[in-house]
Amino acid sequence: DTGxxxxxxxxxxxxGQNVTFRCDPISEHNRLYWYRQTLxxxxxxxxxxxxxxxLEKSRLLSDRFSAERPKGSFSTLExxxxxxxxxxxxxxxxxxxxxxxxxxxxxxxxxxxxx
Amino acid sequence: GEDVEQSLFLSVREGDSSVxxxxxxxxxxxxxxxxxxxxxxGLQLLTYxxxxxxxxxxxRLTVLLNKKDKHLSLRIADTQTGDSAIYFCAELxxxxxxxxxxxxxxxxxx
Numbered sequence: 001d002t003g004x005x006x007x008x009x010x011x012x013x014x015x016g017q018n019v020t021f022r023c024d025p026i027s028e029h030n031r032l033y034w035y036r037q038t039l040x041x042x043x044x045x046x047x048x049x050x051x052x053x054x055l056e057k058s059r060l061l062s063d064r065f066s067a068e069r070p071k072g073s074f075s076t077l078e079x080x081x082x083x084x085x086x087x088x089x090x091x092x093x094x095x096x097x098x099x100x101x102x103x104x105x106x107x108x109x110x111x112x113x114x115x
Numbered sequence: 116g117e118d119v120e121q122s123l124f125l126s127v128r129e130g131d132s133s134v135x136x137x138x139x140x141x142x143x144x145x146x147x148x149x150x151x152x153x154x155x156x157g158l159q160l161l162t163y164x165x166x167x168x169x170x171x172x173x174x175r176l177t178v179l180l181n182k183k184d185k186h187l188s189l190r191i192a193d194t195q196t197g198d199s200a201i202y203f204c205a206e207l208x209x210x211x212x213x214x215x216x217x218x219x220x221x222x223x224x225x
Contacts, residue, residue, distance in 0.1 A: 004157075006157075031211075033212070033213075035215075040217065040218075041217055041218075042119075042203050042205075042215035042216050042217045042218050043158070043203070043215045044215075045212050045213075045214070048212060056210070056212065091157060091158070093158075097211075103146075103148050103150075103160035103163055104148075104160070104213055105160070106150075106157035106158040106159070107157050108155075108156055108157040109156075109157050
C-alpha cells in the first residue's frame with residue numbers, strides 16, 4: 001500500500017465547468033476526509049465518510065459540491081459550475097477509527113485552478 | 116467553535132533549536148498533532164501527543180502540552196535546512212474531525 005492517492009494532481013478548468021477529483025485511501029482505513037487549502041491557510045474541513053456513510057459536511061460545502069464514497073473504498077469530490085473562488089488545493093486524508101494516535105494520512109492533493 | 120492559532124513565520128539559523136507555538140480553544144481536545152508540509156506536497160504527520168500527557172520526545176522533536184493554558188509547542192533540535200517547511204498544529208476534539216491552524220512557515224538559514 002503506497003498511502004493515500006489523489007488524482008489528478010493538477011486541474012485547470014474554465015469557470016462554469018464541472019470537475020471531479022478522486023481519492024484512494026489506505027486500504028484498511030475506514031474514515032476518509034476531504035479538506036480544502038487555499039494559499040496561506042491551513043486545511044479547512046469539507047466532509048468526511050465512515051465506510052460509505054457521509055457523516056458530516058461543513059458549511060463550506062455549498063450545494064455545488066458533492067462527495068461520494070461508494071462501497072466504502074475510493075471517494076470522489078465533484079464541483080459543479082466552478083467559480084474562481086473554488087481555486088484551491090483539495091486534500092484527502094484517511095484514518096482508521098479508534099487509532100487516532102496514528103493521525104490522519106494525507107494525499108498529495110489536487111490543485112484546482114479555475115480560469 | 117474550535118479555533119487553532121499559530122504564529123505565521125519563524126526564522127532560525129542552521130544548528131539552532133526552533134520552537135513553534137500553537138494555542139487552541141477546544142477544551143475537549145483528545146489528540147494534538149504536528150504536521151509538516153513541503154512546497155506542493157500534502158501534509159506529513161510528524162508527531163502527536165495525547166491530552167493526558169505533558170511532554171513527548173521523538174528524536175529531534177519535543178512536544179510540550181500545557182492543557183490548562185491550551186498551549187502546544189514543537190521544538191526541533193539542531194534545525195537543518197531540510198526542516199524548512201510549513202508546520203501545522205491540529206487538534207482533535209469531540210467531533211473526531213481534525214481542526215488545523217494556519218501554519219507556521221519555518222525558514223532555516225545556513
